Amino acid sequence: MTTQIDLKQIERRAWTMYFDDGLWEIFLGVLLIGMGVRTVTDNVWFTFLALSSVLVWPLGKRLVTIPRVGLAKFGPARRAKQFKITVIIVVAVLATFALWIYAANSGVNLPDAASAAVVGGFITFIFWLLAYFLDFRRLYLYAPLFASTLALSEVFEDPIPGYAALGAGGLILLIGALYLLRFMRRYPKPSLEESDA
Amino acid sequence: MTHETPSEGLQPISEIDRVIHEPARLMILAHLYVVDSADFLFLMRQTGLTFGNLSSHMSKLEAAGYVHVAKGFAGRKPRTMLRLTGKGREAFKSYRQSMKQVLDGLPD
Numbered sequence: 001m002t003t004q005i006d007l008k009q010i011e012r013r014a015w016t017m018y019f020d021d022g023l024w025e026i027f028l029g030v031l032l033i034g035m036g037v038r039t040v041t042d043n044v045w046f047t048f049l050a051l052s053s054v055l056v057w058p059l060g061k062r063l064v065t066i067p068r069v070g071l072a073k074f075g076p077a078r079r080a081k082q083f084k085i086t087v088i089i090v091v092a093v094l095a096t097f098a099l100w101i102y103a104a105n106s107g108v109n110l111p112d113a114a115s116a117a118v119v120g121g122f123i124t125f126i127f128w129l130l131a132y133f134l135d136f137r138r139l140y141l142y143a144p145l146f147a148s149t150l151a152l153s154e155v156f157e158d159p160i161p162g163y164a165a166l167g168a169g170g171l172i173l174l175i176g177a178l179y180l181l182r183f184m185r186r187y188p189k190p191s192l193e194e195s196d197a
Numbered sequence: 198m199t200h201e202t203p204s205e206g207l208q209p210i211s212e213i214d215r216v217i218h219e220p221a222r223l224m225i226l227a228h229l230y231v232v233d234s235a236d237f238l239f240l241m242r243q244t245g246l247t248f249g250n251l252s253s254h255m256s257k258l259e260a261a262g263y264v265h266v267a268k269g270f271a272g273r274k275p276r277t278m279l280r281l282t283g284k285g286r287e288a289f290k291s292y293r294q295s296m297k298q299v300l301d302g303l304p305d
Contacts (some may be wrong), residue, residue: 005223005293011231014243070238071276075231192236194248 008063012135014072019136020186023060027053029141029173032149032165039153041161064180068187081133088133092126112155120144120151142172213299216261217292221246222254226281226289229264234280255279263288 035048038042099122127143130136149168153161217223221263224244229235235243241251258264263285281289 005227007227007231010243014228014232014239017242069240069242070236070240071271071278072235072239073233073278074234165273187242190241191248194238194241 011074011078015074015078017069018061018065019134019138020179021056021060021065021183022176024067024136024139025142025176025179026060027056027171027176027177028146029169029171030056032146032169033173034169036149036165036167036169038160039165040159042158058159064184068184068189081135085130085133088126088129096122099129116151116154119154120147123150145172205215213295214292216263217252217288221250222258223292225251225254225258226263226285229279229281230286232280232288234267234278236279237277238264240279258285261288263287 014047030053034046034048034053037049038046124143124147127139127146131139131143145168149161149165152164217226221244224246225240228240228243235249237251238254240246241248244251246254255264255266259266262282265280265282267280269276269278
């Protein structure tokens with residue numbers, strides 16, 4: 001028996017298990033596909049498809065993840081990181097809103113490429129911050145993919161950005177679906193006795 | 198028959214907490230140490246123990262006062278949340294110290 005009980009690794013493995021269900025990918029994939037379909041069809045009702053993506057995570061956790069792997073409440077260090085994530089999201093939304101108002105009223109007209117770089121860079125940065133605080137490494141890869149589809153709308157006319165969003169969304173959704181299948185195989189539903197314990 | 202007292206170098210070994218010094222219980226405590234609380238299923242998944250095995254070890258840990266078992270409900274489904282007591286946390290920390298001493302003290 002070794003005294004090398006790596007508690008940090010145990011905690012990290014427990015935390016990251018909750019990302020193995022692929023729900024983040026499914027959420028991002030549905031969001032991008034919704035945005036893509038909205039852009040390609042120019043039908044505003046498809047905005048609801050994009051918005052429906054916010055249901056993926058809570059429903060998935062409740063119906064799939066927690067019944068299969070149980071529930072843990074993590075300690076103060078993790079809770080502090082989760083608080084920082086909330087702050088990041090709030091600041092990102094406010095900053096985006098403020099920039100949008102400024103851009104609309106300032107008369108500043110950036111070249112398309114510069115505009116795309118600003119949009120892409122900003123979104124990538126926010127996603128990377130989320131990846132860091134969530135300890136969710138796959139998000140580092142999805143960030144530029146997500147950001148570039150949005151940045152394309154600064155350079156190209158519709159429906160090209162729409163098709164890009166469909167492509168990226170489809171890819172991320174497929175990855176999420178594969179993760180979900182693997183998760184469900186690895187963690188089958190427990191017996192009644194085990195789940196009621 | 199006289200009891201031989203452990204020689205000085207082996208003293209720490211005899212003081213090791215035997216409740217914790219069992220691989221399955223050590224794993225359970227290590228997982229509970231790094232979270233605030235967790236339910237049975239989470240511990241089963243993390244430790245790889247069967248339900249029966251985990252129950253048995255939990256009983257011993259609860260009897261030793263190291264684990265608090267809180268039975269509640271999540272909606273209509275029963276849910277049992279487990280967490281280390283203050284005594285359990287201290288015992289786990291002491292155990293790690295003791296083991297470090299024991300193993301560091303062994304000759305090469």
